[in-house]
Amino acid sequence: MITFDKVTKVYPDGTRAVDGLSLDLPTGKITVFVGPSGCGKTTSLRMINRMIEPTSGTIGIDGRPTSSLDPVTLRRGIGYVIQSGGLFAHRTVLENIATVPLLLGWGKAKAYGAARELIERMGLDASLTSKYPAQLSGGQQQRVGVARALAADPPVMLMDEPFSAVDPQVREQLQDEFLRLQAELGKTIVFVTHDIDEATKLGDQVAVLRVGGTLAQLAPPADLLADPVDDFVADFIGRDRGYRALAFVAAPALPIQPEATVELGATREQVAAVAAGAPWVLVVEDGAPVGWVAPERLGATVGRDDLHRGGTVARVGGSLRAALDAALSSPSRRGVLADDDGRLVGTVSATDVLTEIERDETGPPS
Amino acid sequence: MNLVWAWLADPAHWQGTGGIPARIAEHLLYSALVLVLAAAVAVPLGLWIGHTGRGRVVVVNVVNGMRSVPTLGLLYVSVLVLAPRLRGDWAFLTPAIIVLFLLAMPPILAGAYAGVAEVDPGVRDAARGMGMSGLEVLWGVEIPCALPLIFSGLRSATLQVIATATVAASVSVGGLGRFLIDGLAARDYGQMAGGALLIGLVALAVDGVFALVQRVAVSPGLRPARPLKTHEAIPAS
Numbered sequence A: 001m002i003t004f005d006k007v008t009k010v011y012p013d014g015t016r017a018v019d020g021l022s023l024d025l026p027t028g029k030i031t032v033f034v035g036p037s038g039c040g041k042t043t044s045l046r047m048i049n050r051m052i053e054p055t056s057g058t059i060g061i062d063g064r065p066t067s068s069l070d071p072v073t074l075r076r077g078i079g080y081v082i083q084s085g086g087l088f089a090h091r092t093v094l095e096n097i098a099t100v101p102l103l104l105g106w107g108k109a110k111a112y113g114a115a116r117e118l119i120e121r122m123g124l125d126a127s128l129t130s131k132y133p134a135q136l137s138g139g140q141q142q143r144v145g146v147a148r149a150l151a152a153d154p155p156v157m158l159m160d161e162p163f164s165a166v167d168p169q170v171r172e173q174l175q176d177e178f179l180r181l182q183a184e185l186g187k188t189i190v191f192v193t194h195d196i197d198e199a200t201k202l203g204d205q206v207a208v209l210r211v212g213g214t215l216a217q218l219a220p221p222a223d224l225l226a227d228p229v230d231d232f233v234a235d236f237i238g239r240d241r242g243y244r245a246l247a248f249v250a251a252p253a254l255p256i257q258p259e260a261t262v263e264l265g266a267t268r269e270q271v272a273a274v275a276a277g278a279p280w281v282l283v284v285e286d287g288a289p290v291g292w293v294a295p296e297r298l299g300a301t302v303g304r305d306d307l308h309r310g311g312t313v314a315r316v317g318g319s320l321r322a323a324l325d326a327a328l329s330s331p332s333r334r335g336v337l338a339d340d341d342g343r344l345v346g347t348v349s350a351t352d353v354l355t356e357i358e359r360d361e362t363g364p365p366s
Numbered sequence B: 001m002n003l004v005w006a007w008l009a010d011p012a013h014w015q016g017t018g019g020i021p022a023r024i025a026e027h028l029l030y031s032a033l034v035l036v037l038a039a040a041v042a043v044p045l046g047l048w049i050g051h052t053g054r055g056r057v058v059v060v061n062v063v064n065g066m067r068s069v070p071t072l073g074l075l076y077v078s079v080l081v082l083a084p085r086l087r088g089d090w091a092f093l094t095p096a097i098i099v100l101f102l103l104a105m106p107p108i109l110a111g112a113y114a115g116v117a118e119v120d121p122g123v124r125d126a127a128r129g130m131g132m133s134g135l136e137v138l139w140g141v142e143i144p145c146a147l148p149l150i151f152s153g154l155r156s157a158t159l160q161v162i163a164t165a166t167v168a169a170s171v172s173v174g175g176l177g178r179f180l181i182d183g184l185a186a187r188d189y190g191q192m193a194g195g196a197l198l199i200g201l202v203a204l205a206v207d208g209v210f211a212l213v214q215r216v217a218v219s220p221g222l223r224p225a226r227p228l229k230t231h232e233a234i235p236a237s
């Protein structure tokens, strides 16, 4: 556990970046610092590994005040990932990742062994091992940055906007990988972002800071969305929060309807027979839903080009948000549900999902 | 051209203490001496200033000031001042070395300083944040990343020193400059042009050696390096 106890940072120029911050960051959990620019997220993060010294107050790791530890030793036991990646241009991917193990004196064989293992674990291609950072894509660089921070298996990881320099699609991939990795590793993670969606997606708990460096609210994501403490937090988490909060509510047993389907490659006649006048028919391939087709706009057979792919597929037992999104994004307005292996289970209408939301007597999650 | 060729091809010019090989050796010796001295001072100084960020303004002014000092004038002044106090060869060699040293300092200092100062702040921050000590950051990150610019500084200093070591001859020290001075005195244009040609060739050859060393010393991850422009001043802010 990391504890902030009345931590204040006033920079030499008089800027009060962090003001009386007290909070606990539980072991094995992800705590996200979020807030508008200049609210002291980075300053708070960097005080943990003493890259910045607090003006007053104490930060403790497992009960030991960090001020009692040698900064270099302290930092070698804490993973550190920054937005720009900070990879060493003159070292290969392998050498970059092995940095801390080598600093710790593990010896080359063991350090590079650990680095190789992480390359695999991070889903990086083995061919990247001997490449230099300049030869990598932005997403690959961030993965290497995370791998480098993990190399010596530190119990604590500090991550300052690690995914904000990559495009949204890559970012989402990185976030998903990050969550998968954390499920295996169970590190104590402090994660800084200014993106509330990222905060609620990744955090076990989210600390919203306001400019001036005070804590506005500390809560698990679902609670934060459902019950912001004041106007500042409500404003910051923004619109759509009712909808986004549904992401944290597991869908109850929805009334799933069976759906008539055609196989990819079916003939125009087969589709017309299944459609029986309906404007959209669901197409499956080996049992997995692949898209919708409109019978009257079809050529001789159903090809991949005929598919309407706009609809999302929700997992049975996933969140209400996913189920509702599946229904709203489907051209037939019937949301496609699949099992964990991606095989079609049936469809659900937006109305049925909404009925479930309304039936949930607790209202929005709390 | 024929005169040059005739002068170069004459076997007599390739022998003895005044012969071409001996003059080349002298020239290289003076140049190397000066460069080693200048690098020994300017490289650590530049690295230190780049690493700590301290004393930057002083360096900017000193470097730019030194660049505007007229070489020949300084040479004659230092001969006048120093020659009476020194004996033998050193009486004339020392002023020449001082002048060349002052000439070599600015590019080397600027290269070493800029190389370290231009290391991405994020990279430096990551290095410290992972638990590298100040010296480990300097040795393990800043110097390797600064090498391309350090080499640029050294190479441009080397070219200037080899070209300017010629003036050493004008205060009656050896080196390839002698061919220019003696050739001028004797109106032997073949000798003059031949000497100039040799200076150019020596400069090219030495630069080539540097290029090879640089290829080996600089990480492939840093190529292609940004060349240091010859007259690039150290940014003041």
Ligand SMILES: Nc1ncnc2c1ncn2[C@@H]1O[C@H](COP(=O)(O)OP(=O)(O)OP(=O)(O)O)[C@@H](O)[C@H]1O
Binding pocket: A011, A012, A013, A015, A016, A017, A036, A037, A038, A039, A040, A041, A042, A043, A044, A194
């Ligand atoms: N070295 C410094 N000297 C003086 N003031 C600073 C320094 N570093 C940060 N500040 C100020 O402290 C405040 C908090 O900065 P900090 O970098 O912690 O914010 P942040 O929440 O990380 O912002 P961002 O989202 O823009 O990264 C800001 O007002 C900033 O200008």
Ligand SMILES: [Mg+2]
Binding pocket: A041, A042, A043
């Ligand atoms: Mg920040």
